[in-house]
Amino acid sequence: MTDKQGKNQDDLQKLNRSLVMRLIHKLGVCSRAEVAKLSGLTKASITGITQQLIDAGVVKEVGLIEGAKGRRSIGISLCMDHYLCIGIRLTRKDVHGGLFDVGGELYADKRRLIPENSTPQDAMALMKDIIEKLLKKGDGRKVLGIGLAVPGPLIYDEDKIAYMSAFPGWENISIKKELFEAFGIPVLLEHDGVCFAISEWWERDSADFRLMVTVLAGQGVGAGIVDGGRPIRGALGCAGEMGHMSLNVHGPRCDCGNFGCLEKYCSTLVLEKRMAEALENYPDHPLYGSTPDYREIIKAAREGDALSTQLFSEAATYLGYGIVNVINLLNPDIVVVTDSLAEYDELMQSVLERTVKSRLSEKILSRTKIVVKPSSEYLAMQAATSLVVDMFLSSPISAETEKKGSKAL
Numbered sequence: 128m129t130d131k132q133g134k135n136q137d138d139l140q141k142l143n144r145s146l147v148m149r150l151i152h153k154l155g156v157c158s159r160a161e162v163a164k165l166s167g168l169t170k171a172s173i174t175g176i177t178q179q180l181i182d183a184g185v186v187k188e189v190g191l192i193e194g195a196k197g198r199r200s201i202g203i204s205l206c207m208d209h210y211l212c213i214g215i216r217l218t219r220k221d222v223h224g225g226l227f228d229v230g231g232e233l234y235a236d237k238r239r240l241i242p243e244n245s246t247p248q249d250a251m252a253l254m255k256d257i258i259e260k261l262l263k264k265g266d267g268r269k270v271l272g273i274g275l276a277v278p279g280p281l282i283y284d285e286d287k288i289a290y291m292s293a294f295p296g297w298e299n300i301s302i303k304k305e306l307f308e309a310f311g312i313p314v315l316l317e318h319d320g321v322c323f324a325i326s327e328w329w330e331r332d333s334a335d336f337r338l339m340v341t342v343l344a345g346q347g348v349g350a351g352i353v354d355g356g357r358p359i360r361g362a363l364g365c366a367g368e369m370g371h372m373s374l375n376v377h378g379p380r381c382d383c384g385n386f387g388c389l390e391k392y393c394s395t396l397v398l399e400k401r402m403a404e405a406l407e408n409y410p411d412h413p414l415y416g417s418t419p420d421y422r423e424i425i426k427a428a429r430e431g432d433a434l435s436t437q438l439f440s441e442a443a444t445y446l447g448y449g450i451v452n453v454i455n456l457l458n459p460d461i462v463v464v465t466d467s468l469a470e471y472d473e474l475m476q477s478v479l480e481r482t483v484k485s486r487l488s489e490k491i492l493s494r495t496k497i498v499v500k501p502s503s504e505y506l507a508m509q510a511a512t513s514l515v516v517d518m519f520l521s522s523p524i525s526a527e528t529e530k531k532g533s534k535a536l
């Protein structure tokens with residue numbers, strides 16, 4: 128056998144192992160026959176692969192389970208007890224980190240606000256402090272890695288955020304390198320939009336679609352694009368900067384250099400600013416005299432306040448304009464909108480549907496699903512964790528042998 132043939136065979140074995148791991152992860156407890164059927168691999172291959180995974184301690188047998196036609200067979204599942212992952216989300220205002228198991232269950236979390244006028248180095252110090260505290264909660268279990276979701280644009284190959292609007296200086300920091308030097312465990316860095324896209328892809332039954340765009344509408348607007356399970360990052364790694372799509376070429380200048388960017392019209396920061404400005408003209412408004420944050424504005428809108436509803440709807444309408452552009456450019460099967468502004472999911476869904484319907488051909492619209500997914504406090508960290516889980520599922524045996532200090536299979 129030539130070296131090349133040997134390598135190809137090795138790659139194929141790793142791919143098959145990864146496929147089997149993903150299926151067991153998705154199914155929970157299942158039989159070897161089920162995995163064989165869904166993977167398209169032979170029963171003999173599945174027997175061999177599961178044995179390797181059992182020997183490596185990443186899969187276990189769980190006793191007899193009921194199979195098709197009432198046949199009983201030995202169940203298998205992932206051994207999640209030994210492994211933990213850390214998921215971190217960095218935003219312009221805070222750092223939130225969580226310790227999760229491979230199944231996505233939260234063990235502990237820590238959040239720290241980034242004080243105004245902080246430097247990126249200050250934010251990195253907060254992040255390291257959170258990671259250190261979370262690692263101590265691991266009770267000696269192996270932490271497979273740190274997944275980190277950051278606002279972009281992220282120059283993926285250079286491990287740097289090109290710029291962060293309203294938070295300068297990130298272009299000088301090698302985030303991954305700095306965290307790896309501090310903790311010595313793998314660090315996976317992704318644009319937050321890409322993180323969500325990967326996590327959403329695995330969570331949904333992706334049999335019905337191929338191209339998915341996830342849109343994060345929060346302090347900025349970012350998108351992640353996944354084609355058949357693979358993220359599309361672009362030449363430098365900063366594809367998906369939907370927030371910097373110009374919606375008004377004569378609009379205000381943005382930090383990115385463009386004019387009238389979507390982010391200038393739709394974000395939690397813009398909503399809060401517009402509300403503060405508008406309240407000056409409404410002395411009778413219950414929120415007059417305060418500077419409400421987006422949660423208070425959404426709460427007021429949900430309770431029927433006309434001003435809050437109007438400002439929220441305006442922001443959502445601009446997001447709809449952006450989504451029309453994305454659909455025209457990429458023709459996705461599904462667009463999933465989430466993050467802070469999706470907390471008012473019903474109104475966001477209806478405004479987006481109305482806006483997109485009025486600007487897109489019926490033929491395209493009827494084949495494009497738009498879903499608003501309410502954001503949860505842990506959603507972003509879980510998405511960041513999915514990077515680590517993805518790495519583990521892709522190469523479970525190397526993760527295990529690294530722990531034992533032996534040679535990778």
Ligand SMILES: [Zn+2]
Nearest residue numbers: 371381383388
């Ligand atoms: Zn911009």
